Amino acid sequence: MKNWPEFDHNGDLPVGIHEATLDEVLQHFGTETVQRRLIGQRLERIYRLASETGQVARFVVFGSFVTAKPDPGDVDIFMLMEDSFDSNQVGSEAAIIFDHLAVQNLEGASVFWIRRLAAIDGDQEALEHWQIKRDKTRRGIVEVINDDSERSGV
Numbered sequence: 001m002k003n004w005p006e007f008d009h010n011g012d013l014p015v016g017i018h019e020a021t022l023d024e025v026l027q028h029f030g031t032e033t034v035q036r037r038l039i040g041q042r043l044e045r046i047y048r049l050a051s052e053t054g055q056v057a058r059f060v061v062f063g064s065f066v067t068a069k070p071d072p073g074d075v076d077i078f079m080l081m082e083d084s085f086d087s088n089q090v091g092s093e094a095a096i097i098f099d100h101l102a103v104q105n106l107e108g109a110s111v112f113w114i115r116r117l118a119a120i121d122g123d124q125e126a127l128e129h130w131q132i133k134r135d136k137t138r139r140g141i142v143e144v145i146n147d148d149s150e151r152s153g154v
Helices: 022-029 034-052 092-098 100-107 123-131
Strands: 016-021 056-062 075-081 109-115 140-145
Touching (some): 016 022, 016 123, 022 034, 022 140, 034 056, 034 075, 034 092, 034 100, 034 109, 056 123, 075 123, 092 100, 092 109, 123 140
Parallel strands (some): 075 109
Antiparallel strands (some): 056 075
């Protein structure tokens, strides 16, 4: 099981991209309160639907769910999709997660996505952007990986 770093004085993960499996994320962030369990279930559903497309290059969770906040309002997700991904070709159940307003209203999640081609400065730079908070400070984010063999040590 992953050894998570301590939260900083703001309740955020230390700056960086912290890699973990979905099970590790849910175990660490999705069990403490009823609200966290509910949001964890939403995250699990969205991850499953996205993965079923076979087109997810990178999957990042950021925002209040991956903080010390006891009752986060939702889960924030950024997905970097393969260039061949066409959201118009996604089946009806999964299609909702690629419509920002629909997924917010129906799943209680903020989901953002782009194709790799749109990541002008590359995959890593696109992910690192999501560390920037509204007040321009930085926080740690979590990249969901498939298993331990994918860990890059970031």
